[in-house]
Amino acid sequence: MMAKLSPSLERTWSCDVSRRRRRRRRDCCRGHLYSWMRPDRPIIICPIAYISPDEGDEPLELTNTDGDGGDAHPWNARDVGLSCHVTTHRIVLVDERDSIVIGGSIPLPLVESFAAAGGPSIRSPLSSYKIELNTFAWGKLTIVFRGGKTASYAESKQHRDDALAAIEKAMAREAWNAKERLARSEDKRSSKIIAGKKVGLDRIVTKTELHVFGGGIDERGAKTDPSTSVLKWDKGSRKKEDIDAFLREADVLVKIIHTSIAKIERARTVGSAFNCGEKTNASVEDTDKLFSLLENMGNTSALSKKQAGSTYHPQLARQLVDFLRLNGKLTKAGGMMTLTDVYCLFNRARGTNMIAPEDLLRAVDLMKELNLGITKRSFKSGVLVIQADEFDDNIMGRKLTELASISMEPQSRKVSSSPGGITVMDVCRELKISALLANEQLVTTEEMGLLCRDSTIEGVRFFPNLFITGDFSLLSGIMLQ
């Protein structure tokens, strides 16, 4: 009961049953006191639990009409003139008066069951509408919605029903367990791993995106089917919980993104409304600042695909090219380098203020547009390299074919029984390039028709393509066995 619930977590349904008259102040502040701040009125809440055992089944009645004056009854006697509010975590009953408001609450985790009661029956046609609660702590409690001066009989039924619906909703949701549940499901989510590669706001957006829109793993450890995205409400109440969780998590974030996008759009349309050249300097500057801010935060998903206004990546591209041409790094490597190699070398050289892999990818994409003499190239197997413009596949092809032909001569073979041909390792050794690159280049040369392959359980060897040349004189070296 001492737990203080911050107002932001607790949501209140407006089940504001009628206000009524003030009552004389009672001395009811026993037990623990804690304050629950509402923006307009500070109130003091004290727990209700004062039902003493000798009162027996006497229910706690809290009625709406002004009732008997009553003096120093404890709070839990027949209190009247209260308004009933149902929040996500408890039922709050508030007695308002001039300057100070007193309230009490029944925490919902302690409510075992609730039921509607009362209503007109044969014996008492005007019996009030009630809600009966079974609690773990105080036994049975009844909240009576009595018709009378402040609300008619029919209205009180409506009030009772509203209150009941709100309680039902809160009990179903079990918001007091939400944090635990969320924490449990968090750990199992694969979207975390995928999003782990992103930075900042981008990470949060991607994470929630994957979680909500599919491709993730739900609490039960089963794969969520992207086609049954949580946004389909008819898929059962379970998904509604996910959606609530998503909303909670992403609420603030989404607001930020939307406002920033809106600002950008507005600035753009304003800018474009003035025909070319007439844009207000301020608005252009602002949008640029906004873009760079978003980029710094890693919030790339809020921007459009095209590079708009940021100069970071073009600059980085130029820096990269300068770095690679310095001391002929690229030429030493044979005119071609894998992106991983570039990344490692560059960051090692930088020491601090290193670049992110995504920055490298983007910068490399820009290199072609900027005409820097180095371009990206992607092989069929998926390997990404950068390549100097002077690099020619044909030259490499000829080099490799030569190597292969030499390998078939009898004197160059160390072991007489080896069949000749070159492997990836041979090429690495000769050309001083990495195995990955060597493999790619061998395959490219094969596709050009200059080499053919011999694949065994030992591996793949490449021979000069004698099928095409038709000249099998080279084979004489092998056949002398």
Added chain:
Amino acid sequence: MNPCFDSQLPDFYHFPPFFTVQPVLSTREKQLGQWRELILKYHTDLRIKTLVLHECPLWKNDSIGRELSHDGIRIVMDDFVRSGHGEWEDPDLRTRCRILWRKPEQLASDIYDWAVANGKINDVCTVYELHSGEDVNGMSFYGVDEELLRRALGILEQQGKCVIFNGDNFSGDGIKFF
């Protein structure tokens, strides 16, 4: 491998990549062509009528330590059959393939030329004589499969160069050349 054939093995038989089906299509075409030649030559020279897939010694070359894999064998055989040089005796299982040493059309023209050369025009001879007779010794259709012969004769009939008389069995059938 049959010793009398060993000396006739083509150069590329000792080329290791020959036993790997090439991924690059242009190279593969050349390679399969060479396989076709090899199979045909082998069977024609040694007068073997049927190729039993798992018994054929061509798939393996021990001198260089290379052999064609099962998938490779399939590919080579499918290409062979597609080119018309062979026919599956059991199309479902594809274990035995009848080798057509020469295409039926070629056989037909060969037979007719022989008939002309030996003055068999307007003369009758039996099918048996055609594939196993003394006169025929040394000709391309000597010892040829009966099925094949039948087809070749069928073609000749279509061309109007001969006519077939039914005998007791196929071997006893008579053929008259025009």
